Amino acid sequence: xxxxxxxxxxxxxxxxxxxxxxxxxxxxxxxxxxxxxxxxxxxxxxxxxxxxxxxxxxxxxxxxxxxxxxxxxxxxxxxxxxxxxxxxxxxxxxxxxxxxxxxxxxxxxxxxxxxxxxxxxxxxxxxxxxxxxxxxxxxxxxxxxxxxxxxxxxxxxxxxxxxxxxxxxxxxxxxxxxxxxxxxxxxxxxxxxxxxxxxxxxxxxxxxxxxxxxxxxxxxxxxxxxxxxxxxxxxxxxxxxxxxxxxxxxxxxxxxxxxxxxxxxxxxxxxxxxxxxxxxxxxxxxxxxxxxxxxxxxxxxxxxxxxxxxxxxxxxxxxxxxxxxxxxxxxxxxxxxxxxxxxxxxxxxxxxxxxxxxxxxxxxxxxxxxxxxxxxxxxxxxxxxxxxxxxxxxxxxxxxxxxxxxxxxxxxxxxxxxxxxxxxxxxxxxxxxxxxxxxxxxxxx
Amino acid sequence: xxxxxxxxxxxxxxxxxxxxxxxxxxxxxxxxxxxxxxxxxxxxxxxxxxxxxxxxxxxxxxxxxxxxxxxxxxxxxxxxxxxxxxxxxxxxxxxxxxxxxxxxxxxxxxxxxxxxxxxxxxxxxxxxxxxxxxxxxxxxxxxxxxxxxxxxxxxxxxxxxxxxxxxxxxxxxxxxxxxxxxxxxxxxxxxxxxxxxxxxxxxxxxxxxxxxxxxxxxxxxxxxxxxxxxxxxxxxxxxxxxxxxxxxxxxxxxxxxxxxxxxxxxxxxxxxxxxxxxxxxxxxxxxxxxxxxxxxxxxxxxxxxxxxxxxxxxxxxxx
Numbered sequence: 001x002x003x004x005x006x007x008x009x010x011x012x013x014x015x016x017x018x019x020x021x022x023x024x025x026x027x028x029x030x031x032x033x034x035x036x037x038x039x040x041x042x043x044x045x046x047x048x049x050x051x052x053x054x055x056x057x058x059x060x061x062x063x064x065x066x067x068x069x070x071x072x073x074x075x076x077x078x079x080x081x082x083x084x085x086x087x088x089x090x091x092x093x094x095x096x097x098x099x100x101x102x103x104x105x106x107x108x109x110x111x112x113x114x115x116x117x118x119x120x121x122x123x124x125x126x127x128x129x130x131x132x133x134x135x136x137x138x139x140x141x142x143x144x145x146x147x148x149x150x151x152x153x154x155x156x157x158x159x160x161x162x163x164x165x166x167x168x169x170x171x172x173x174x175x176x177x178x179x180x181x182x183x184x185x186x187x188x189x190x191x192x193x194x195x196x197x198x199x200x201x202x203x204x205x206x207x208x209x210x211x212x213x214x215x216x217x218x219x220x221x222x223x224x225x226x227x228x229x230x231x232x233x234x235x236x237x238x239x240x241x242x243x244x245x246x247x248x249x250x251x252x253x254x255x256x257x258x259x260x261x262x263x264x265x266x267x268x269x270x271x272x273x274x275x276x277x278x279x280x281x282x283x284x285x286x287x288x289x290x291x292x293x294x295x296x297x298x299x300x301x302x303x304x305x306x307x308x309x310x311x312x313x314x315x316x317x318x319x320x321x322x323x324x325x326x327x328x329x330x331x332x333x334x335x336x337x338x339x340x341x342x343x344x345x346x347x348x349x350x351x352x353x354x355x356x357x358x359x360x361x362x363x364x365x366x367x368x369x370x371x372x373x374x375x376x377x378x379x380x381x382x383x384x385x386x387x388x389x390x391x392x393x394x395x396x397x398x399x400x401x402x403x404x405x406x407x408x409x410x411x412x413x414x415x416x417x418x419x420x421x422x423x424x425x426x427x428x429x430x431x432x433x434x435x436x437x438x439x440x441x442x443x444x445x
Numbered sequence: 446x447x448x449x450x451x452x453x454x455x456x457x458x459x460x461x462x463x464x465x466x467x468x469x470x471x472x473x474x475x476x477x478x479x480x481x482x483x484x485x486x487x488x489x490x491x492x493x494x495x496x497x498x499x500x501x502x503x504x505x506x507x508x509x510x511x512x513x514x515x516x517x518x519x520x521x522x523x524x525x526x527x528x529x530x531x532x533x534x535x536x537x538x539x540x541x542x543x544x545x546x547x548x549x550x551x552x553x554x555x556x557x558x559x560x561x562x563x564x565x566x567x568x569x570x571x572x573x574x575x576x577x578x579x580x581x582x583x584x585x586x587x588x589x590x591x592x593x594x595x596x597x598x599x600x601x602x603x604x605x606x607x608x609x610x611x612x613x614x615x616x617x618x619x620x621x622x623x624x625x626x627x628x629x630x631x632x633x634x635x636x637x638x639x640x641x642x643x644x645x646x647x648x649x650x651x652x653x654x655x656x657x658x659x660x661x662x663x664x665x666x667x668x669x670x671x672x673x674x675x676x677x678x679x680x681x682x683x684x685x686x687x688x689x690x691x692x693x694x695x696x697x698x699x700x701x702x703x704x705x706x707x708x709x710x711x712x713x714x715x716x717x718x719x720x721x722x723x724x725x726x727x728x729x730x731x732x733x734x735x736x737x738x739x740x741x742x743x744x745x746x747x748x749x750x751x752x753x754x755x756x757x758x759x760x761x762x763x764x
Contacts, residue, residue, distance in 0.1 A: 082680070084673040116716065121665065215446045237763045239486045246487060250449040257446065277726055278733045278757040285672075285737045298716060299723035302706060303664055303730040310669040310734075345667060352705065356713070372667075434510075434703070 003053070005033040011049035012042065019043055061252050062262050063090070064203050064228055064289070066130065066181045067157025073129045075230075075289035076263035081249055084315055090263075091312040092283075093290040094304060095130030095159065097267070100146035101137060107146060110296070111153035117301045122319060122344040126305040128156070132183065132292050135162035140170050147171050151178065159183050159205075159292075165192035172200045181205060183265070184232060185221060187213065194224035203228035205265055211247055218259040229262045230289065235269055238279055245287040263289025273300040280304050285311055318370035319344035325394040326351070329360030333401040336361045336443060338429065338436070339387055340408060341368035341376050349433040357437030359444060362399060366390040373408045384417035391422050406443075409435075450490050453683040457481040457690050457741075458653040459495070460626055462541065463575025464602035469624075472601060473573035476541050478656070478741045479692035484679065485739050488764040496762050497736060499743045499751050500541035500577050501533040502698050505556060505564055506548030511746075512708045514724045518748045527567050534572045537751060543577040543744045544568060545699075549590045550581035558590045562597035569598060577604040577694075577744070579628070584612040595619035604694070604742075606630060607658055610641050617648045628694055630658040633670045635677050635689070642688045656742065657691045663700040663707070664731045671695075675738035695735040698746030701728040725749045733757065 009029035020041040022028040031037045032053070039045060039053055063077040073093040080086045098110055111131070118127035131154050135143040143162065150158060151174070159181040160171045168182055184207035185193035197204035206221055206229050208214040214233060221229060233244040248264055251257035266288040270276040273295035283291045284307055293301070313319060320342045328351060340350045342365040354361050366387055368376035376382035391397075391405065405424045407414060409431035419426050430439050457479040464470025476498050483491025507524050508516070522529040526544065533539045546561050548554030565578060578594055580587035587607075592615055595605055599622075606628025608616045613629070620627040629645055631637035638657055646652055659678065661671035675693060682690040701707050707727035711720045728750035732743050736758065745751045 082673070082676050083669070084677050119716070211448070212446055238761050239488055239764055242486050243489055246484075247448055251446070254449060259446070274722070274726055274729060274753045275757060275760070278729055278753070279760075281730050281733045282737055282761075285734070297722070298718035299726060302717055302723070303726055306665040306706070307668075307730065307734060310665065311672065313669055315669070315673055349666075349705075432703075 003033065005030040008032050008053065011045075011052055013044045013046075015044065017044065058261070060256055060261055061249075062227070062229070064230055064263055066093070066159070066179060066203060068179050069155075071129070071155050071157060072179075073157045073290075078249070078263075078287075079253070081253060083311060087314045087316070088312045090289070091308050092288050093129035093157075094280075094284075094301070094308070095132050095290055095292040096128065096296050097132045097134055097161070097292050097294055098146075098150070099134050099136050100139075100143045102146070104149055107149045108153055111150065113296050114154065114156070117296065117298060117305075119302060119305065121306060121309060122348045123321060124309060124319070126309050128301065128305070130159060130181075130290060130292070131156050132159035132161050135160075135164070135167055138162075138164055138167065140167045143167055143171055144174060147175055151175060157181070163189055165189055165196060168193065169196055172196060172202065176200045176202065179203075181230060181265075183207070185217065187217060190217060190220055191224065194221055194226045197226050197228065198224070203230055205230045205232050206262075207232040207234060209234045211244060215259045218262070222259075231260065231262050231264045232266075233264075235267065238269070238282060241266060242282065242286055245283065249287040265290040265292065267292045268294065273297060276300070277304055281307050284308050320370040321347045321365055323365050323367040323390060323394070325396060325399060326363045326365065327360075328354045328363060329358070331360040331362060331399075333399065335359075335400065336406060336440060337364060337396055337400060337404070338362065338406045339364045339366065339391075341366055341371060341373055341382055343368060343370045343372045343376070346372045346433075350436065353433045353436040354440070357440045359437075359440040361440065362396070364390060364394055364396060364405070374410050377411050377414075382411065384414050384421045387414070387418055388422035391424065406439075448489070451483070451683075453482055453491055455482070455683040455685040455687075455690055457679075457682055457692055458655075460604075460653060460656055460692055462577070462602060462604045462626060464600060464624070468600075468602065470601045471569065471573070472575050474540065474575070475602075476575050481739075482683070484683070485737055486761050493762075495741070497741050497743065497758050498541055499539070499732075499745050499755055499758075500543040501537060501539040501748075501751060502543045502545055502744050502746050503529045503533065503568075504548065505544065505546050505561065506554045511702065512720075512724060514721050515702055515747055526564055527571050530568045530572050534574055537748045539574065539751070541575050541577060541742075542568065542572060543579065545579045546590060546594070547581050549586055550583050551586055553581070558593040561590045562593040565594050565597050569601060575603065576601065577606075577628075577742070579606050582607070584609075588612065588615040591616050592619045595623045595625055598625070599623040602626065604628060604656060606656075606694075608641060608645055610637050610644065613641060613644050614648070617645050617650050620654070621648065621650055626654040626656060628656050628658045629691075630660060633660050633662075633667075633674055635674050635681075638674070638678060639686070639688045642691065646688070652687060652691070655691045656694045657689070658694050658696070661695050661697070661700055661731075661735055663704040664727060664734055665706060666700070666704055668731065668734050672734055672738045675735065675740070679739040692741035693735070693739055694742040694744065695732075695740045697732045697735065697743045698728055698750075699744065701731040701750075702746060725753070729754050729757070736761070
């Protein structure tokens, strides 16, 4: 939450010394508020003022990075409560809880399973982000050897789960290069955990059972010099968790409440994979920065990754594919040509149905500004003229020796006009993409 | 620290489906929806007096495009809507049945208004839970069919739909005359949702008998559009927009089971895992998405998805 020029002015020396290059302190304050100059131009500013101004310049929810390289997980820096107000920026990380008491073989098997939780949907890669290793028996050497297996078997960022600072300290010695997340600092251990977080430069989870206790814990960690924090309110009923997550997000954004200006980690409570997936979806939708699961079947993770992809899509900018002619399978100059829009979901639905029909075909995607077939037609972005122009532009006539195109059943009404405009014979295809395989089979006969 | 509570002034209307003999009907129970004075499940901020309810869907014609996983639990009952409804009530304990008259569509069965009226009478005889009745979406045919169906179920306080911006008059008049609730449907558009409610209420229809069908997409298939429309509408309702202050009804099963992720066989997509759990969970997760956005009635299909979603709702309602 930025300060106004007047609020900044109150923190300046008010001497109008002009050393900053501005005629008055007020003029300098106005420029600071507009973020056009930096505070170090003022040689006389107090330490106190510096701190206040620095914190005011921070985003309301701090961006926290766990791990490094291309698999690093970035969370936080969100600006709204509802995606329709703007958009959600940093997709919630999906993690898995493993225990150091599992056998080496089981750990390796789990890591293999986690590696496979990497899918492609509508042209985007969606995958899981984190492995959390929990220390069950306060046995540092056991924890370390399990950690080594994980470091060897997975590229994902990691979280170290133990309340015992000495165990975390030893684990950090072997894993510090991966910038792991420490879980967790509590009322009882925060001083030692703060030390570890600072000396190894790794983020730290602040965990307390109530919002009030969490506030004081975060303040204590800040006083110890820890700034890279992830919040946690422990195991709760789902509605209570939803309340905590909502309060943290609201207070950070609407009240600029600094102690809650960090992303939140949520562990699922349910054991059953169906119930756990429902719980996890709720937290992904409502403000968690990381959700840690126990079950890792592809069928229970796929919908969670899908909901994250859905909700973190920019509502103002639907996903689009390039407007061009796509070749599906081993096409020839006899292959059918299907026309659709450039809305990703529409295009990829058509593409996957063409693939499953196993008849090589061309798909021409027309620029409909990312709208689906019916919406684009209603908005006049998918008309006889635009389709005819696209056919010309992408050079369909150089690819095939026939003169026939297939259009979606929902825009059958365009046929006549389109034949006139383009000179191509127009065949009306099925309304739903699911009808494409049987339609193409019949067409071939 | 001071908790951040919104001072909502609006309230979602309370809609009751089903009339017992006291109200001149023959139902043995009623279902009451709505009444929220806060966002979904924020119990510390306002009231959420009624638990969201799941209605199991029964079609008037044997479904042809359902995957095996979905057909299996119902077996032969899929061929007989009355048997199907009885199974949903007796075996799966559904508190509400949604009869979708898909088979009246001119391109998909073209069943007559008389047949539909008879079917509704038979179902009202066979089960005693309240009914939701939805047309096929063909405007002309719906006007013939739903008028007869409304008459045939007069006094039972059903929920009948859909009234749309272009086609609301006949259904509104029927529901008004026969004492039913009405569904106002809009194509994922908050302005049209509001407009439909205005049009219906301008005919003298009481606001507390209207339910909004915002139209949804399945998880992964445009769900986020409906999700945001529902969130916007619910926020508007809570700050006092009476024309959006109705409970939501969402056709979860119909949408979820069109998704490839729900339908595909394990042999087609081995990387997605077990097809039974995957299909069931796709329906559950589509339901959870709309619940989080404020849904009040979910129309669902697979008995296992219904059971697990019910369990989840009960967990959510624990405060």
